[in-house]
Amino acid sequence: MSAFRTLDSADVKGKRVLLRVDLNVPIENGRVTDLTRIERVAPTILEIADKGGKVILMAHLGRPKGKPDPAFTLKPVAAAVAGVVKRPVAFASDCIGEPAAKAIAAMKNGDILCLENTRFYKAEEKNEPEFVAELAKLGDIYVNDAFSAAHRAHASTEGLAHHMPAYAGRAMQKELDALTLALSSPIRPLAAVVGGAKVSGKLELLGNLVKKVDILIIGGGMANTFLFAQGKAVGASLCEKDLAGTAREILAAAKAANCKILLPVDANVAKELKAQAPARFVDVDHVGDDEMILDIGPKSILAVEDALKSAKTLVWNGPFGAFETPPFDAATMQIAKTAAFLTIDNKLKSVAGGGDTVAALNAAGVADQFTYVSTAGGAFLEWMEGKALPGVEALRAK
Structure with a gap:
């Protein structure tokens, strides 16, 4: 270092x-x-x-x-x-x-x-x-x-x-080593998982990642905005419809940078967000007008796991679904365990960060099996957005 x-x-x-x-x-x-x-x-x-x-x-x-x-x-x-x-x-x-x-x-x-x-x-x-x-x-x-x-x-x-x-x-040294491994000099292919509720909070992050990663896996509520931007009906799901144009720009930028974007092809939907609410799996083309996408479905989970098996480095920020509310935690838990297994097997270097992500990895019981888990929320996100951090820059060897 x-x-x-x-x-x-x-x-x-x-x-x-x-x-x-x-x-x-x-x-x-x-x-x-x-x-x-x-x-x-x-x-x-x-x-x-x-x-x-x-x-x-x-x-x-x-x-x-x-x-x-x-x-x-x-x-x-x-x-x-x-x-x-x-x-x-x-x-x-x-x-x-x-x-x-x-x-x-x-x-x-x-x-x-x-x-x-x-x-x-x-x-x-x-x-x-x-x-x-x-x-x-x-x-x-x-x-x-x-x-x-x-x-x-x-x-x-x-x-x-x-x-x-x-x-x-x-x-600090451990964190900088991990983040350098994740984005500055990664072993490729490099995959990124970006989840969470809203695209608006992660525009800079997505814009930076499409230029740096080989596979960008989008989950959580923000995936709904991308699906809507592609003409899919997302029913009553959380969706920033006013950002559809921005989502299409990100998809175009990814294509130009030769970055593959992975979006859900199926989902776990329900009419209300509460624990053990009646839910069903549907392809993303068949979400009912009164239904909400609350997690990705089994076909999407398999596609994400295949992407991770083909990757050498993973950087993860944000869950796939409403992970605090079962059964909509299933995808996040399963994919977290897959990433941990690949890490233990020396097939993947995995770096994760952000409050919800750390909580999800702890809930899955795999936080200590990732290569590195950052407890720094804002600083981790700003680093991933490609910003220079004042406290880090001041320590650079002159």
Whole structure:
């Protein structure tokens, strides 16, 4: 991963290391209820501590609107970090100024300290130079391990990288390796699954992917818009009819780029979206006026599985149907298991991301069988859209 500076080239011993992590975790009654994000950054925290660095954690929590708010303090999160890394984690009641400076001055090599929520200052999200300078005073080295916040040009995610030696942490490095594998230098054929409710939310994504992938598999509610654009009757299905022209443009662009687009040929339809609603399989030419397409059908599932068997790399964002509501989760579950099986069998490199996608893979019990699953929602989507992420660009090896 020579494109980015990593901890491999950082000398952290005896240094104050400002480590930007993602600690934006769910909290109920003062306790962290999901440790996933903490577990992802634990290897970086421990590596820096074990090499004799002073680990100074910087993070945000929620949206405190640029002022201190006890509802968004990182104090309980610091305790949760200590539980995960099995070492003491001190806490500073501010992220700049005397409370932070005093806490850092008391640190010994290998110690871990968590600073208070950086978003208690409006200047964090505005990336104001004076605030960046205040943060920079506290450290000698900057390490960014928060890919999920890398699409934001904030003081702690981007500004600091221009003030001191800057490196990617191990979680960031893993994410960049996976995304480079997925889109920048994939093993071909490269397939992409794009699902979800609406085409409008993923226009840039689809526009970028048709130029990069060999097979584009479209599922979810957005497939209905493409079917409608081809003259199919979609009944009462979720469909952005005003985007039919845009869908036809995407189909034309795919044809010009020699990208094969796979759309459903059959569907599971029902008259209402509720668990175990009476449903039937029909070809997409025979959807009733009062019926909704809520999942793809068995012929479409087989076509997707065949496409995955012919691919070497898969990037996946979005489910095939209304996967939270059985039986309309069937296609997403089956295809997820097929992708996982091909991955375990070393026939496919699979990279997935986005909130609904992660939830679906967890529901199918296969999230840990994919090559990489990104928990970064917005940043993952922007990367797939072909956008430069400020927090990533700042770490590029010059």
